[in-house]
Amino acid sequence: MPLKIFNSLSNQKEEFKSIKENEVKMYVCGPTVYDLSHIGHARSAVSFDVIYRYLKYKGFDVKYTRNYTDIDDKIINRANKDGVNWSEIAERYIKAFDEDMAVLGVELPTFRPKATETIKEIIQVIQKLVDNGFAYVIDGDVYFSVRKFKDYGKLSKKNIEELEAGARVEVDERKNDPLDFALWKASKPNEPSWESPWGKGRPGWHIECTAMSQKFLGETIDIHGGGKDLIFPHHENEIAQSEAATGKPFVRYWLHNGFVNIEKEKMSKSLGNILAIRDALKNYSAEAIRLFLLSSHYRSPIDYSPEYLKNAEAELDRFYTTLKRMERDWPDVANGVINENRKKERIQPYINAMDDDFNTAQVIGFIFKEINEANRLMDDASKGGVSKEFQEVLPIIRAIFKEIGVILGVFNRTPQEYFKEKKSRSGVPADEIEKLIAQRAAARKNKDFKKSDEIRKELEEKGILLEDTPKGTVWRVR
RNA sequence: GGCGGCGUACCCAAGUGGCUAAGGGAGCAGUCUGCAAAACUGCGAUGCAGCGGUUCAAAUCCGCUCGCCGCCUCCA
Incomplete structure (x- = not known):
């Protein structure tokens, strides 16, 4: 069965075919580093981490790029508020983000570029767009002319006329069209700036992803991911810029993860219910948070509440209690010889589930079936002696735990580590x-x-x- | 107003045309135990928001209704 991925561009599951056989080029929008990362960032990072791990498991050489947006209005505002240099803010929260990701067991992407390290390439792309007529310059600002790009709206399924009618943003009179967006912003005094053909300034938000994606992965990539909210305008604008600049398709498969709500409400500054990753980690283990995030499909919205985290912890208890029993009472059997054919057969449903748009929830369900089976076999063995079936199946179950642990990044510790951490939390x-x-x-x-x-x-x-x-x-x- | 999504047992959640509707948590009963815990066994949706339709066959497809949510503005 081939890998199928839900593509936001077509709104349906499609068979995945990479551009180059055995290689996947994947780009995921990383954080704007102006504050601590929250549980929503964690979901996005963990979802794409599992996708990254699974593609590698499938044998692909995955070139995975995730950026840091380290120059932006929000960073400048935060710096002014804290009375420090903007780069200090960016560095502080890059460090915090990296720490949070490490605790959550998120693997490092192949490339982790910063917008400010890609200024040269950003300017090159903008220049191209100015040269070929897709962009225009006004007073040191450069704007992208949305109406010149005929496919505008193909990802978000919006049409330009309706967008105009419903435009809620105050119109910048200097723009040719209210929908046009900034590629380059002329800097005000005391703002960070870089030299450019249009004067001192800094990049707009959308262009950096285009430049970084091109720089590290090339003009057309296999997978581009991010949160659902980025579909419009961010990803729509990325498509417009990239395809206008290169004349080639930008992305083959667009993937978007669903939101995390807090007690049925959207996380927002105004509600004051933003849950930072490190605050969640004060009460629950990283593994429980990760398991919680993977317990529903990555595209569905999920609700965060203490009750659900407790549920995840109960699941982990069950898993590690069984694993401990296997390792402690039946070490020779559990780590015994594996019948490879039979193992392959038994792990196939897991592969099918992951091939079906990364159905981690189903995989987790299967794991608990194995747990039941393992316990039943061990019960029987302690009562009636070691059977051939027991000797054959127990090591396979043990091997499946290991293999799935690598893909999901949960169920991958030793029982000793798990219970030791729990004890230290008591x-x-x-x-x-x-x-x-x-x-x-x-x-x-x-x-x-x-x-x-x-x-x-x-x-x-x-x-x-x-x-x-x-x-x-x-x-x-x- | 435009676009999109969701509604499966007490809670979470998989399943999107065809065996008894996965799995976890909570609960109840039993086995085991000095008592427990863990584990195992059994019970638990005759039905998948509601109503109609298509089909030999639908939670799964189509239509309508009700309820909830997201995007359209910075946002994972």
């Missing part, structure tokens, strides 16, 4: 718990079950669960 000192467990063990030995139960209850109220196993009592965080 806030209850481990030695105190161990002391109580020892007291309880003594009480149990004397059949003093009243006291034993009191200790269990005391710890339970602090969120600590005790498990009596044949090898002694172990504890974990609820």
